[in-house]
Amino acid sequence: MNEAPNRNRPAREVIAGDRRYVWHPFTQHGTEGEPTVIARAKAATLFDADGTEILDLVSSWWTCTHGHAHPKLNAALAKQAAEFEHVMFAGFTHAPAVDLAERLVRLLPGDLSRVFFSDDGSTSVEVALKIAYQYWINRGEPRRTLLLAFDGGYHGDTLGAMSVGRGSQMFKPFRDLMCQVLVLPYPATFEGDDAVEEREAGALSAFQALLAERGQSIAAMIIEPLLQGAGGMRVCRPSFLKRLVETAQAFGVIVIFDEVMTGFGRTGTLFALEQADVVPDLVCLSKGLTAGYMPMAVTVAREAIFEAFLGESFDRALPHGHSFTANPLACAVACASLDLFEEEKTLERIQAINLRHRELLAELQRRSDVTRPRVLGSIVAFDVKDIGAYQSDESRKLKAWYLAHGLNIRPLGSTLYLMPPYCITDEEMSRAYAGLIEGLDSLKR
Ligand SMILES: Cc1ncc(COP(=O)(O)O)c(C=O)c1O
Incomplete structure (x- = not known):
């Protein structure tokens, strides 16, 4: 050859x-x-x-x-390119985007049913943070402004994503630009760990204390479910994640799962959230979404969150969008990738x-x-x-x-x-x- x-x-x-x-x-x-x-x-x-x-x-x-250069993914891309490569996504729509949105919603649990398209992992996180923040404004509770994140977490390199990833210690030059984020301890575990329960109890009680003190000013919590990637492949147990989510949601805190890395099979299930048996309020997906072919991401929201943005005035709408939103080439490859999960x-x-x-x-x-x-x-x-x-x-x-x-x-x-x-x-x-x-x-x- x-x-x-x-x-x-x-x-x-x-x-x-x-x-x-x-x-x-x-x-x-x-x-x-x-x-x-x-x-x-x-x-x-x-x-x-x-x-x-x-x-x-x-x-x-x-x-x-x-895998690289998969014949079926190549074919899906070529087929879509022969039809049309892109169209703006405000006021226009197309079958590849709707097919993908519908399939993702069917694969995700509960009422995670509204798909907002963006370009990469960072923008999917940025969108989730903005949705969570504006949700409380639209609901008439503008004092809910604080964001919670985890020690060692990484969520991307744009300003909001860096702010919630400050626990990763990667972004020293930008400290002063970041928005206010409270960083919680993350009970990372490993094979043969005999102190995990103690660490989890410590993390949960720190979280509960924070909620008791400032719960009414917290907008959202973001976490990489089951596995912090860039922070050093740090694993937490599904049972911890479940308790964490239940505790947050009991206080009305919006739970964001950043599945940018964990999504599409990496942790053994299609999405990591399946293992914790919880329904977060927002889910960020990218990377494996297009099988690594095209830069694209989605932020999937529960229906009640989407509904908070409805109304007569544009002021309630989400003022966010990208030139390449829902690019049809990327959507077509993403659908073909979901087919492969079944076929192969x-x-x-x-x-x-x-x-x-x-x-x-x-x-x-x-x-x-x-x-x-x-x-x-x-x-x-x-x-x-x-x-x-x-x-x-x-x-x-x-x-x-x-x-x-x-x-x-x-x-x-x-x-x-x-x-x-x-x-x-x-x-x-x-x-x-x-x-x-x-x-x-x-x-x-
Ligand atoms: C969990 C997680 N979130 C967000 C991102 C940012 O994604 P991107 O590099 O596509 O902007 C990454 C990148 O590694 C990630 O691992």
Whole structure:
């Protein structure tokens, strides 16, 4: 098979052009080495310009679900492109958007029944925060302005999303721009944790005390259900999440589930909320929504929230929208992705990945440098004693080692994790595990 670049431009030229003209995300250009030029991708594998294989073990920032360049997703995209690529979404609508909205509503529990489209995870969170804030104004309770979030949570990089993600400690330069957010303790747990109940009780009582003191001024609470992603793949138990949500809703606090990362199978169920058996008031979805093909997001609201925005005056309407709202190409791919979940029995595949992860865990637990192992759905994660904080020398070294050995594995601070696309084969998983461990050993040399 010809693994040559799919464009005529030689890789050297691409890199030179990149150096000269491009500003990359989350990148210190003063120290970062050369980027890898990707020429094509198939299933769980990326191919660089020389045809070298790289296993995409973080699903390209957690977006890719069924695998890269899936023929059915490609076909759905091409079919929609041949019909029309985009139309503004105020005063116009189209079948791909309505099909997708209807299907999402059927898959979500309770009366989560109104779908607001936006562009990416951050904007879906921004929309949720604005809906929650304006909801109380529309209801005649404008003193409900405070937002609650969790220590270690991450919700995106726009101003509102950064504010509720301040517990992740990522956004130091922007402190003064952020809106007021109260940060609650998050009872992260792991395999063999015997203090989890105590930690959960502490978190719940801190929450209850806050509600008793300031409940009437709290607009909304936001959480990544079951798993904080960027904060270091930190897991909490479904039973804790359930009690948290019930407590918040008893005080009328709007509960926002940020399922931008957890949605579409990552935690073993289509949505993480299923495991806690609760109905949040707003749900944010992106990343896996389009199987990683197109930037799109939705914020799904309960019907009662939508109704609070109805009236004769535009003042009650949500004054928010994006040029590419409900892009038909993205909607068509998202619908095709939902078909694949059924056709390819994707949730069963995820269960098989989970079982393999558990075997790996048994091996990891014998290592003295590994702590806090955890497995959830298609994700395995653990902390490594020898690695320092985010962007530490060791973590950069390790990332480079993995890449040089054909593995896209990126430490999150001292946390190592795998989150493969669901199409990963048994052989690829074995290769990933062997490389993961060899990389850890390389730190000691
Ligand atoms: C839970 C969560 N919310 C929101 C976001 C922001 O999404 P985006 O990067 O698409 O803006 C992310 C990104 O990683 C995320 O993990």
